[in-house]
Amino acid sequence: MTISSSTDSKIQILPETLINKIAAGEVVERPASVVKELLENAIDAGATDVHVTVKNGGKDLISILDNGSGMSESDAQLAVERHATSKIYNEDDLFRISTLGFRGEALASIASVSHFELLTCNDENQGGTRILIKGGYLEQLSKIGFPKGTKVTVERLFFNTPARLKFLKTTATELQHIQQHILQKSLANPDIHFRLTHNRQLLLNLPGGQGLQTRIQQIFGEEFLDTIFPVNHEETSLLFSGFISFPSKPRKSRRWQYIFVNDRNVKSPAVNHGIYDGYGIFLGKSQHPAFFLNIQIDPTEIDVNVHPAKTEIRFRNSQLVHTILADQISSALKECASRRFFGREHSQSQMS
Incomplete structure (x- = not known):
């Protein structure tokens, strides 16, 4: 015009x-x-x-x-x-x-x-x-x-x-x-x-080529690996993988929190709230989880053209993303806690 x-x-x-x-x-x-x-x-x-x-x-x-x-x-x-x-x-x-x-x-x-x-x-x-x-x-x-x-x-x-x-x-x-x-x-x-x-x-x-666990170790040290465990989940709408902190190893700050959507580092209330809701009772007051989570989702299901910095995204169905993360992380944490507890009990009973 x-x-x-x-x-x-x-x-x-x-x-x-x-x-x-x-x-x-x-x-x-x-x-x-x-x-x-x-x-x-x-x-x-x-x-x-x-x-x-x-x-x-x-x-x-x-x-x-x-x-x-x-x-x-x-x-x-x-x-x-x-x-x-x-x-x-x-x-x-x-x-x-x-x-x-x-x-x-x-x-x-x-x-x-x-x-x-x-x-x-x-x-x-x-x-x-x-x-x-x-x-x-x-x-x-x-x-x-x-x-x-x-x-x-x-x-x-x-x-x-x-x-x-x-x-x-x-x-x-x-x-x-x-x-x-x-x-x-x-x-x-x-x-x-x-x-x-x-x-x-x-x-x-x-150096590259050795996976996310090695990269975390390169940055945060060998001892940090003892505080996290792997998680992954796949379904038709999305898949995610990465590492989250053990329920017994909460942090006092949000410093160790990284969210990636289709390999893009982003800020997402839906993802953040989903993870925190997944931890639920495992977190006390002023306690925070550590997580390194990469979510893969159909590009047509997200909008990254929100801000020139390209760090803010919108999900077409943010409630679904929140629900999947909360449910799956909650299940992973409960299974992890159960395995560690009953595994220890089982080993003790084997010795007696």
């Missing part, structure tokens, strides 16, 4: 650079937001090795190198445009999303508020592509020798939005947020090798 406007009109169409900065305000809240978006791109590209490098909590530099599928020169040029994506093609696709990214605005938003470099290659025989953007303006497009995969480097984040820059927290706080995003992605994708280097010091090195 095209509408002409008179010269004295007070309402004006915003320039593209300003539109991108507004979008960046929703997508890029802090350095960790950049890391999250770039990690999702790497995972969607099929990477098995992802190395995150940051300086001063990501305020000076964020660089993410992956060995995913990479992009051709034409795709790389489109990737830094707003609302350009390879993950959805029509309106119906919004209701069957199976990738982490889909909005097509992350790279353009990030590039509008930083010094942004994209190196990518999908065919080493054809060579790679380098794109350099400063504050939303293309500075350079060239061919470059580069292995298959992608490297995105973001420097001087928020250099042209000083109001946003002054709201950043200390280096330690910003680094903590970055680490949390990497841990979330690593728990959802235990087959991928994740590394984090901060100020030239390797902070995280999480």
